[in-house]
Amino acid sequence: MKRFLVSVLLLCTLTLSACSESETSSTEATTSLVLPEITCPVMLEAIPSRSITSAFHDAISALERGERVLLIFLDGWGWEKFVYHANAQPFLYSLNPEPAIAAYPPMTPVGLATVLTGVQPEVHGIQSRNDRQLNDGVTDIFAEAASLGRSAIFVQGSTNVIETSLFPLLSPDADGLYGTDNEVFVNASRNLDADLLFVHFKGIDDTGHTYGPYSEEVEARLTLIDEYIHYLAGRWGNGTVIITADHGMHQTHDDPQRLGNHYRFCHEDIIVPYISMQKGGN
Numbered sequence: 067m068k069r070f071l072v073s074v075l076l077l078c079t080l081t082l083s084a085c086s087e088s089e090t091s092s093t094e095a096t097t098s099l100v101l102p103e104i105t106c107p108v109m110l111e112a113i114p115s116r117s118i119t120s121a122f123h124d125a126i127s128a129l130e131r132g133e134r135v136l137l138i139f140l141d142g143w144g145w146e147k148f149v150y151h152a153n154a155q156p157f158l159y160s161l162n163p164e165p166a167i168a169a170y171p172p173m174t175p176v177g178l179a180t181v182l183t184g185v186q187p188e189v190h191g192i193q194s195r196n197d198r199q200l201n202d203g204v205t206d207i208f209a210e211a212a213s214l215g216r217s218a219i220f221v222q223g224s225t226n227v228i229e230t231s232l233f234p235l236l237s238p239d240a241d242g243l244y245g246t247d248n249e250v251f252v253n254a255s256r257n258l259d260a261d262l263l264f265v266h267f268k269g270i271d272d273t274g275h276t277y278g279p280y281s282e283e284v285e286a287r288l289t290l291i292d293e294y295i296h297y298l299a300g301r302w303g304n305g306t307v308i309i310t311a312d313h314g315m316h317q318t319h320d321d322p323q324r325l326g327n328h329y330r331f332c333h334e335d336i337i338v339p340y341i342s343m344q345k346g347g348n
Contacts, residue, residue: 114167119185121184122182124308128306134263134306136265137262137263138267138308139265140310141272142271142314142328145165145334151284151288154286155289157292161341163340164339165337166337167336167337172329173329182207182228189204205231206232207264208264209232218261219257221237221266223266245273246269247269247290247291250267271315275325275327280317307341307343308342313336314328315327316328316330
């Protein structure tokens with residue numbers, strides 16, 4: 067982690083002008099969008115001590131203790147997006163997420179590989195949207211679970227993002243509603259008996275790209291996902307529930323068909339929520 071933060075500081079110094087981006091600085095839910103200028107040095111002064119690599123390590127520790135683990139991966143669920151739409155996520159808000167730093171560059175394959183392996187991109191080898199194969203010798207969470215004799219299910223949308231030791235249960239859009247989120251939710255609901263259940267919801271990211279991260283459409287999707295997670299967590303039983311994301315998103319203005327994006331080392335793109343809780347059950 068220390069080596070990663072040092073490289074981050076160097077990167078931010080070299081790209082300071084590119085990192086300036088309008089963001090929301092409120093720590094409470096708001097009803098109107100206020101996005102003051104924030105630059106890399108301001109962001110770095112408050113950089114989280116936690117990384118999304120914690121998801122891997124917290125999950126493996128729980129499995130080693132004999133617990134079951136529900137790990138929910140919310141694509142595009144940035145910290146600023148969470149804060150701005152807090153009222154739309156009553157269940158997730160009640161779990162008191164803490165900020166965590168995502169991997170750089172903030173893209174889905176990179177963040178997914180980081181969560182699944184517990185190491186940074188320079189180690190696992192997924193460093194762009196085009197990379198699909200982990201470096202030799204890098205073990206993912208599903209292989210670790212298998213080595214412990216624990217069962218695992220990986221629920222994903224319509225496509226396999228990266229190659230892992232366990233092929234995902236794909237969930238293509240079958241009804242035209244909510245992209246693939248509805249199908250992912252149904253498949254996850256049918257596999258609540260796994261020792262490790264990894265669930266990847268994509269709709270927050272897709273909706274943010276189209277309408278912007280602070281839009282009413284994103285708020286509606288967050289409300290839906292919040293309800294899905296409330297249901298899954300409520301029926302998980304005893305064990306650990308971990309919820310995090312791959313990256314956030316900033317508002318864009320150059321393309322009216324794509325009002326949100328993520329690729330910069332800026333607060334909106336690189337800081338995400340992180341939740342890890344122990345749960346009793348039926």
